[in-house]
Amino acid sequence: MDVYESALDLVGGTPLVRLRTRGPAAVYAKLEYLSVGGSAKDRIALRMIERAEKDGLLLPGGTVVEATSGNTGIGLALVAAEKGYRTVLVVSDRVSEEKVATLRAFGAEVVIRPGALPRQHPDHPMNHAAHLAATTPGAWLANQYDNPANPEAHYLTTGPEIWRQTRGRVTHLVSCIGTGGTISGAGRYLKEVSDHTIQVIGADPASSVYAGGDGRPYFIEAAGHFLHPDTAHDVWPTSYHPGVVDRIVPVADRHALHTLRQLAREQGLLVGGSAGTALAAAHQVAAEAGPDALVVVILPDSGRQYLSKYFNDTWMLRLGFLDGDASAARVDDAVSEDRDAPTCPYLNTHTPVGEALEVLRAAKGRGAEPVVPAGPCPAGPGRRPTAPELTGSATLASLESALRDGRATPADPLSGHLEPPLPQLGYGESARDALDTLAARAQDTAVVLRDGCAQALVTSAELRAVLSRPR
C-alpha cells in the first residue's frame, strides 16, 4: 500500500515549483507549507524532540516547553501530540490569532506575553519559557534559538531535498533568517555538496539587525531580528551561523507584502509574510544572475495563517501599506507635511517632563488640546517611530496640572505621566472613515501611518476641511 504510518512521516518532503518570473534565471519555490503541520518548523520540531529523547532530556510523560512565534509551536505540538507529551508554549502578543488557535487545536497550552519588551525583561517570552521549564517537573525547553538540532534538521533534510530535486543544478539558495536554522543548515549542506559554488542569500526585513538595520519593529512575523531600544545586550541565536551566508538582501515590509499578495493573485500560491520577504529577495537575486542560474527560494509557511493581516485590506490600509481610493478624499490629503521628512512629533518615555512640556508648547495650535505621541523609540530626526512604538501620549494639560499639583517634577521621566496612545490612521484611508474613527474614540488628533511608521499628526478639523474642499 502507498501509505504513511503516522503524521510524523509527513514532516518535510516538500515540493519545488517553478515560478513565473521576468528575468532569464529560473526561480523555484520550496513550498514548506505542504509539510504536515504547515511550515518548515515541523522539521526542527521532530529533530529536536527526537534528540531530546535520545539524550534522556525528555522522558515519557514529560512536558515540552518553548517560546515560539507560532510555527515551531505548531510543529512541537503536533509531534508531542503524536508521541503523548504535554506542551506549553509562550507566544508574543504580536502573533496572529490564527496561529494561537492552531496551537490550542493541537492540545497545547498557550501563554501570551508582551512582544515589545527588551530581551532582559523577565516577562520576555524567552525568559518566561525558560522560567516555566525550570520550575515544571519533567519539563524540557526546546530552545530553537540555541538548539543544534535546529540547523541540523535542515542540514539533514531541507538541503538534501533541494539538491536531489534540482539534480544538483541549484546555484542560489534564498531564505529568510529567523532563528537562522533553515539558512544555516540547508545552506551548509548545499555549500558542502556543491564544492562551495552555491550562493547562500539571506532575506531580511529592512529594519532587522541581521540586514544591518537598527532593529526597530517590522510587520513580517517570524523573520529577522528585532531589537528593543532598551535592550542592554543583544544576543543572536546560536542556531544562526552567519559564516554560511554570502550576502543579505534587506526587503522593505511594503515590498514583501505586495509581493506575497501578488503571488496569491497571479500564481495561485498563498504564502505567509516571511515568504514575501524571501520571494522579493529571490526576484532581486534572479534579476542579477545569468540565464544559467537556478534560484531556490524557501517559502516557510502558508498565507492562511495571516488572512486577518497581510490579506486583509483594512489591516493593510490602517498601517499605511495601501494607497486606498484616490478618487475619494483621503487622510493623505489632510497631511500637508513633506512626506520624506519625519515631521511627526514624538516623545521618548525617558524624556524629562520639563523637556516634554517644551515640545508640547511648540505643538500648540494644531488641535484643541496639544498632544504628542510617546513611546520607547529613541527621539530624533531620521528615526520614524513605528506603530507598535506609539505606546502612549502626553498632553500639555495633564502635564501642567501634574506639575501644579506636585504629582510631577520637571526632572521626572515622562513614563509615569502618560495618557493612552492616540488613534492611528493609514494615509490611504478615506477622510470620512477617519473622522468616524476619531469620533468613536472621542479624540481630536490621530497619528497618520505610512509603511507602518508615524508620518504626521492629523486633527479632525483638518479632515473636515479636506471633506469640504471641492474635488
Ligand SMILES: Cc1ncc(COP(=O)(O)O)c(C=O)c1O
Ligand atoms: C514563517 C516563518 N518565517 C521565517 C522562518 C525562518 O526560519 P529560521 O527560524 O529557520 O531562520 C520560519 C521558520 O520556519 C517561519 O516559520
